[in-house]
Amino acid sequence: EPEVTQTPSHQVTQMGQEVILRCVPISNHLYFYWYRQILGQKVEFLVSFYNNEISEKSEIFDDQFSVERPDGSNFTLKIRSTKLEDSAMYFCASPVYARQGSNYGYTFGSGTRLTVV
């Protein structure tokens, strides 16, 4: 089964520092997504990225956040100046396509646990 790979698995950072979270989505997929999950809470949508552009973003995804595709396979989520409330699991996800080409669920990476101290 295709995998979504995320690095690092755990990142501890000082408040105010910049962090970059990395994801390698399923190859040849044009869509990918970033979600976050604060401990014990639901999974929240951050941003969707299609064909090298942001296609949709949530209210959470403010000016402190950015998403890039530095090369052909990697995607990054950057938080410029981390706050304590940014502590969460960050997941990237790729859609899975059924044989007829329609979207059928999402494959999530194993996540990056970000701890801001």
Added chain:
Amino acid sequence: GQQVMQIPQYQHVQEGEDFTTYCNSSTTLSNIQWYKQRPGGHPVFLIQLVKSGEVKKQKRLTFQFGEAKKNSSLHITATQTTDVGTYFCAGVPTGGGNKLTFGTGTQLKVEL
């Protein structure tokens, strides 16, 4: 904005008992998906329902999509300890692209 609520928030059952979680969206959905998340893990896709009134089964799991396409349920028959985890529904709003809005989740604990 769209909200997706699930009840109950927590459920403790004895192994062998049945379990049901209910999902309700504030808006009509083009499809509903279900995910399972083990403690410390990531969401794992279980199934997607698209049609109004659709029912799908996966072994001991039965999934339903409501007639109005605003609610859904997941029923597990004869729970096992391997069913432990949090079950999330996630909906794609009608006309809302591919963005998934996750429900609040139901945490299932199964005791021997």
